[in-house]
Amino acid sequence: MSSSAAARDSILQAIRRARAGADAVPDAPPAYRTPAALLGGIEQFCAYAGEEAATSEHVGRMEDVPPAVLRYVTGQGLAMRVVVAADLDLDAAVWAAAQPLQITGGPVERDGDTLVTGCYAGVAEAGALIMLSSSGVPNEAKFLAATHIAAVRAVDILPTFEALWTRLRGDFTDRWPRTMNWIVGPSRTADLGVPSKLGAHGPARVHIIIIDA
Amino acid sequence: METTSRQFRQLSRHALEQATLQHSLDGVREIMPRIRAAALAERGDFDALCDRARDIRERTLRQLDSYLEAFERRVQAAGGTVHWAATGEEACRIVAQICRDAGAERLIKSKSMVTEEIELNAALERDGFTVTETDLGEYIIQLRGEKPSHILAPSLHVTLDEVAETFHQHHDIERSGPLTNATEMLAEARSIMRDKFLQADVGITGANFLVAETGAAVIVTNEGNADLTASLPDTHIVVTGIEKAVPTLDDVGVLLRVLARSAIGERLSNYTTFVHGPRRDGEASGPANYHVVLVDNGRSEMLGTEFQDMLRCIRCSACLNHCPVYTAIGGHAYGSVYSGPMGAVLTPAFAGLPAAAHLPNASTFCGRCEAVCPVRIPLPSLLRRWRQRELNARPVMDGQRFGLGLWRWLNHWPPAYSLAIRCAARVLRRLSVPGRGGQRWIRRLPLLGAAWTDCRDLPAPPGRTFQDEWRRRRS
Numbered sequence: 001m002s003s004s005a006a007a008r009d010s011i012l013q014a015i016r017r018a019r020a021g022a023d024a025v026p027d028a029p030p031a032y033r034t035p036a037a038l039l040g041g042i043e044q045f046c047a048y049a050g051e052e053a054a055t056s057e058h059v060g061r062m063e064d065v066p067p068a069v070l071r072y073v074t075g076q077g078l079a080m081r082v083v084v085a086a087d088l089d090l091d092a093a094v095w096a097a098a099q100p101l102q103i104t105g106g107p108v109e110r111d112g113d114t115l116v117t118g119c120y121a122g123v124a125e126a127g128a129l130i131m132l133s134s135s136g137v138p139n140e141a142k143f144l145a146a147t148h149i150a151a152v153r154a155v156d157i158l159p160t161f162e163a164l165w166t167r168l169r170g171d172f173t174d175r176w177p178r179t180m181n182w183i184v185g186p187s188r189t190a191d192l193g194v195p196s197k198l199g200a201h202g203p204a205r206v207h208i209i210i211i212d213a
Numbered sequence: 214m215e216t217t218s219r220q221f222r223q224l225s226r227h228a229l230e231q232a233t234l235q236h237s238l239d240g241v242r243e244i245m246p247r248i249r250a251a252a253l254a255e256r257g258d259f260d261a262l263c264d265r266a267r268d269i270r271e272r273t274l275r276q277l278d279s280y281l282e283a284f285e286r287r288v289q290a291a292g293g294t295v296h297w298a299a300t301g302e303e304a305c306r307i308v309a310q311i312c313r314d315a316g317a318e319r320l321i322k323s324k325s326m327v328t329e330e331i332e333l334n335a336a337l338e339r340d341g342f343t344v345t346e347t348d349l350g351e352y353i354i355q356l357r358g359e360k361p362s363h364i365l366a367p368s369l370h371v372t373l374d375e376v377a378e379t380f381h382q383h384h385d386i387e388r389s390g391p392l393t394n395a396t397e398m399l400a401e402a403r404s405i406m407r408d409k410f411l412q413a414d415v416g417i418t419g420a421n422f423l424v425a426e427t428g429a430a431v432i433v434t435n436e437g438n439a440d441l442t443a444s445l446p447d448t449h450i451v452v453t454g455i456e457k458a459v460p461t462l463d464d465v466g467v468l469l470r471v472l473a474r475s476a477i478g479e480r481l482s483n484y485t486t487f488v489h490g491p492r493r494d495g496e497a498s499g500p501a502n503y504h505v506v507l508v509d510n511g512r513s514e515m516l517g518t519e520f521q522d523m524l525r526c527i528r529c530s531a532c533l534n535h536c537p538v539y540t541a542i543g544g545h546a547y548g549s550v551y552s553g554p555m556g557a558v559l560t561p562a563f564a565g566l567p568a569a570a571h572l573p574n575a576s577t578f579c580g581r582c583e584a585v586c587p588v589r590i591p592l593p594s595l596l597r598r599w600r601q602r603e604l605n606a607r608p609v610m611d612g613q614r615f616g617l618g619l620w621r622w623l624n625h626w627p628p629a630y631s632l633a634i635r636c637a638a639r640v641l642r643r644l645s646v647p648g649r650g651g652q653r654w655i656r657r658l659p660l661l662g663a664a665w666t667d668c669r670d671l672p673a674p675p676g677r678t679f680q681d682e683w684r685r686r687r688s
């Protein structure tokens with residue numbers, strides 16, 4: 001038996017010994033329900049993301065995303081080159097509307113790159129973007145980019161964590177995505193004093209484009 | 214677990230004299246309770262969430278074996294490996310072996326209290342690996358060869374000037390002098406760290422929760438370093454305590470809601486990551502090897518004992534931030550990686566009571582820690598239990614035991630008690646002088662009392678005892 005297997009046995013036995021004779025454990029209560037007064041929608045999502053230093057804007061349709069990206073990149077004075085993740089379901093012709101922005105499929109290499117991704121969902125109660133690993137998007141790209149622009153459909157903005165669990169359980173009955181990243185605003189650190197400084201390791205800017213249709 | 218807790222008295226005296234540390238602690242005392250209170254205020258159901266959080270942790274601990282087994286099955290099904298370590302040394306050996314098997318040299322780590330507890334870095338460095346901490350605070354104290362002074366803000370005791378000096382000494386960069394502001398320091402750390410991330414062979418992270426339902430290791434950070442640590446190197450090792458298991462995603466949601474609010478006064482930390490295993494076929498990136506090391510190191514021994522409640526702890530640090538003792542002396546005085554009220558309960562359990570006997574005594578029992586704990590751990594009661602054990606274990610009669618014995622005797626003899634208290638109240642009143650707010654104050658006390666009045670005035674009692682007053686009002 002390997003030492004890890006021996007440790008496994010001894011740990012599990014110690015746990016079982018400790019609870020021998022204890023009362024039966026009551027059944028778990030039903031999932032937590034957030035009081036109705038606290039439930040929010042897209043407005044709450046944007047406000048809470050904004051409080052964590054993310055910016056957001058609305059566009060009407062998916063095709064409006066490239067011009068919005070161009071506007072943001074120009075407005076912020078960023079390099080006219082963006083890495084577009086494969087999870088954003090837009091073909092090259094649509095991106096032509098964002099010229100002279102140079103579009104590449106990645107990878108994110110240089111510190112300073114701008115990454116544009118889609119998004120599995122948003123959660124209003126925390127202003128959080130919910131991203132899943134997929135075959136098309138290297139997971140680390142979301143953390144190596146200096147600017148992250150995420151497009152999320154308004155219908156995918158859920159009120160609470162519980163609503164997210166329900167959706168995840170429906171979409172992935174057994175095989176969970178390898179990683180799920182929740183992102184609330186830019187990366188930051190409080191280790192160099194208060195207030196926190198943005199852009200610790202991950203993006204220093206997070207911009208959310210909400211697609212209303 | 215190595216501690217210097219025996220020197221608690223000297224270390225705390227030293228801490229009280231350090232002006233820069235005191236300045237940082239003033240910040241904790243003033244800012245942290247305020248931002249926590251503000252975050253709670255918008256959540257009218259916070260008390261209900263804390264009750265839920267307590268019940269979730271309690272229920273998990275009572276069935277910990279089955280949740281750990283379920284978690285293990287899930288990780289294995291996703292292609293990962295789960296290792297079990299009864300002690301800290303075993304855990305270090307397991308991690309070193311995984312690194313050797315991966316042919317690794319350069320390791321990166323994101324902040325994890327369990328790895329501090331088991332002194333993983335020192336063990337890996339002894340084995341010839343280069344380990345770089347990637348959380349900025351951890352990186353700073355690693356360069357300085359120090360221990361964390363706060364469980365969430367490990368470099369709390371280091372001033373900005375000292376950070377600049379540290380970077381100047383350790384970073385191989387041509388420049389005329391130390392950096393002058395936080396923005397420059399952050400930019401430098403970011404660029405140095407980028408190379409470390411990209412070159413690392415193994416990434417080591419902790420985990421805040423292990424979800425039995427899905428097999429996820431949940432990792433919470435603000436900097437994003439854990440995500441790079443978990444996704445860039447070819448091997449990812451999660452090292453965490455066995456008590457981190459939680460049954461379901463619903464449970465994680467409740468715990469996340471109370472964690473960030475209690476810790477940093479925010480709704481959620483910037484990055485919450487759920488890792489389910491190694492890279493899959495067709496995936497563009499991610500580690501090919503995924504390991505989870507479950508560390509016991511004294512935890513299973515706490516189960517079923519009077520200290521079991523402590524295993525509910527989610528390491529939010531609210532009890533530190535609200536503790537009048539922690540915010541006066543900081544973390545290093547505790548001589549343990551776990552400081553404040555939670556550290557004063559955990560350290561005797563992990564390092565043995567003789568090594569840490571001072572810590573449970575370093576509390577005024579004001580009860581703020583229990584009041585702010587999001588999983589409702591009765592910290593003062595647990596501290597009191599350690600005190601009892603410590604007192605009973607003392608081999609000889611000493612001053613404290615004698616004093617407590619005398620007090621006990623007095624309490625058993627009401628006439629003697631009344632007389633003694635009445636005399637004390639009068640004498641103290643005589644010693645007092647009028648002071649601010651119409652209150653009378655005692656400036657100097659003789660004998661043992663001098664320990665108090667050397668540092669501050671003592672408010673004088675009213676001169677009458679409670680019993681006298683009671684009698685007067687009833688008649």
Ligand code: SF4
Nearest residue numbers: 526527529530532586
């Ligand atoms: S004991 Fe409670 S308040 Fe202290 S760190 Fe643990 S969970 Fe937070």
